Amino acid sequence: MQLLVEKPAGEISLREVARAADVSHNAPYHHFSDRRGLLKVLAERSMADLVAAVREAIEGAGDPRAAVIEGGGAYIRYAVEHPHGFDVIYDPTVCIPGEPSETMAPLIDELEELLSEASVAAGLDGGTGVIGVWGLVHGLGTLCAAGHFTLDAALAASADALTRMLPR
Amino acid sequence: MQLLVEKPAGEISLREVARAADVSHNAPYHHFSDRRGLLKVLAERSMADLVAAVREAIEGAGDPRAAVIEGGGAYIRYAVEHPHGFDVIYDPTVCIPGEPSETMAPLIDELEELLSEASVAAGLDGGTGVIGVWGLVHGLGTLCAAGHFTLDAALAASADALTRMLPR
DNA sequence: CTCCTATGTTGACAGTGTCAAGTAGTGGTG
DNA sequence: CACCACTACTTGACACTGTCAACATAGGAG
Numbered sequence: 001m002q003l004l005v006e007k008p009a010g011e012i013s014l015r016e017v018a019r020a021a022d023v024s025h026n027a028p029y030h031h032f033s034d035r036r037g038l039l040k041v042l043a044e045r046s047m048a049d050l051v052a053a054v055r056e057a058i059e060g061a062g063d064p065r066a067a068v069i070e071g072g073g074a075y076i077r078y079a080v081e082h083p084h085g086f087d088v089i090y091d092p093t094v095c096i097p098g099e100p101s102e103t104m105a106p107l108i109d110e111l112e113e114l115l116s117e118a119s120v121a122a123g124l125d126g127g128t129g130v131i132g133v134w135g136l137v138h139g140l141g142t143l144c145a146a147g148h149f150t151l152d153a154a155l156a157a158s159a160d161a162l163t164r165m166l167p168r
Numbered sequence: 169m170q171l172l173v174e175k176p177a178g179e180i181s182l183r184e185v186a187r188a189a190d191v192s193h194n195a196p197y198h199h200f201s202d203r204r205g206l207l208k209v210l211a212e213r214s215m216a217d218l219v220a221a222v223r224e225a226i227e228g229a230g231d232p233r234a235a236v237i238e239g240g241g242a243y244i245r246y247a248v249e250h251p252h253g254f255d256v257i258y259d260p261t262v263c264i265p266g267e268p269s270e271t272m273a274p275l276i277d278e279l280e281e282l283l284s285e286a287s288v289a290a291g292l293d294g295g296t297g298v299i300g301v302w303g304l305v306h307g308l309g310t311l312c313a314a315g316h317f318t319l320d321a322a323l324a325a326s327a328d329a330l331t332r333m334l335p336r
Numbered sequence: 337c338t339c340c341t342a343t344g345t346t347g348a349c350a351g352t353g354t355c356a357a358g359t360a361g362t363g364g365t366g
Numbered sequence: 367c368a369c370c371a372c373t374a375c376t377t378g379a380c381a382c383t384g385t386c387a388a389c390a391t392a393g394g395a396g
Contacts, residue, residue: 035385195375
């Protein structure tokens with residue numbers, strides 16, 4: 001997790017982790033099945049952090065509409081402040097699309113449920129509407145983290161788009 | 169580009185490319201500066217394809233609102249149909265955020281202009297509004313390509329959200 | 337005490353990115 | 367024609383990586 005702050009998951013080697021822990025180059029194999037096993041754990045921990053950030057923002061909001069906007073803002077902020085962590089969460093080579101994933105799945109479900117509850121409370125459709133909200137903040141977070149526009153612009157665009165998307 | 173159809177950019181090695189071209193393992197260095205140099209070219213070609221797909225969709229639409237929705241749909245469809253190409257376009261390790269990028273930048277500008285023209289024609293704000301549209305379809309495309317929901321669900325959510333976002 | 341398990345070790349192997357140095361063909365210039 | 371620069375390619379080497387196999391050790395369960 002320390003290394004993930006400085007460099008993307010793709011540039012973290014098992015041997016480097018071993019060196020940082022001051023153990024032999026093969027010790028990690030007694031804790032992770034694979035290189036992918038390590039990345040999976042990094043992804044799970046990052047996902048837990050992301051979910052916690054979004055939950056906190058939603059619970060701290062006043063009305064349902066503000067909850068969606070604040071939750072979305074927290075999602076975008078996490079992506080920008082922890083770009084490598086955010087990337088590894090959704091890395092298709094880490095969590096294979098078809099695979100149940102065992103440990104990652106409940107976290108994804110938790111995030112979806114969080115967004116779903118907030119969106120429905122704000123008057124959106126439980127299926128299509130939630131996907132729209134998730135897609136919006138995910139895209140803004142990704143593009144913003146990649147440097148295509150500033151965090152302020154992303155947050156403004158998110159609030160603006162969500163305001164238009166939510167009924168009333 | 170052939171290899172990119174089958175596997176993500178991160179799993180394509182220079183030596184593999186050399187073998188596929190039936191040349192020595194070092195021949196690629198006379199065409200690309202680096203491994204990153206190769207990936208950059210892959211990203212540029214993919215981006216050109218993406219822009220072309222979006223342009224075609226926008227130009228084929230009837231009214232301005234349909235243009236935004238069709239353009240967004242083409243963006244999402246490209247992400248799902250060419251997941252590895254789509255990924256490499258926005259890979260932060262390929263096109264470094266701060267760097268001008270020389271050859272990639274004009275393509276990104278072209279995409280933004282395309283989205284901007286369509287969005288403004290449909291009554292959106294040229295700054296915030298365009299970012300919102302881009303973010304929405306980008307997020308839906310990314311998540312859908314990662315298998316979090318079906319293409320149909322993504323397209324429906326995109327059309328629904330865009331309809332709400334566009335004025336009138 | 338004995339044995340198992342968790343954790344760690346060293347050693348080896350193939351594959352990779354990259355650098356250095358050398359080699360054929362190709363074109364233009366004197 | 368001789369010469370030269372240049373492009374495309376080659377072989378050879380190096381350090382680094384993921385991974386496998388075999389071995390070591392320590393602490394608790396029986």
